[in-house]
Amino acid sequence: MTAALVAFPASVSYHDVGHTVPFSLRLDPETEAKIRRLSAMTARSKSQVVREAVAQYAAEGPSKSGAEASAFDRLKPFIGTISTGGAHYSRDTHRKYRDAIRRKHRARRAR
Known part of the structure; x- marks a missing residue:
């Protein structure tokens, strides 16, 4: 009796075999309590x-209001x-700085 050799990929992830991926994160007590209450109220794990909250957040996209908006987004109207x-100014800054240093250096040598 000969055994058939089966080729397996070098690595198999949980996603490849249809399982969920274990994930751990730290939550403050208030957030954990909210998740626990929602779980009990909706009879979901x-x-x-x-998972549903993350999917909803991803679908809506991050908010661009106030502190969550980038500095560029906040300054764009201006x-x-x-x-x-x-x-x-931005193109001339290096030259102006270099010239100021040279003037300062020459002034010290002139004393």
């Missing part, structure tokens, strides 16, 4: 409550509204 009179 705590894992299911968390970008390009101020005239610099033709000065290119």
Whole structure:
């Protein structure tokens, strides 16, 4: 009797075999209590409550209000509204700084 050799992939993840992936996180007591209450009220497991909440959050996308918005998003309405009179501050900064250091160095040597 000969045994048939079966080729297995080098690694198998939980997802590959249809199982859920174990995941651990730390929650403050209030959040854990909310999850526990929702689980009891809806007759769902705590894992299911968390999965549904994450799916809903992902579908809606992160909020862009207030502190959650990036600095660029908060400043976007103001970008390009101020005239610099033709000065290119961001392009000229390195040159201006270098020139200021040279003037300072020359002033010290002149003493």
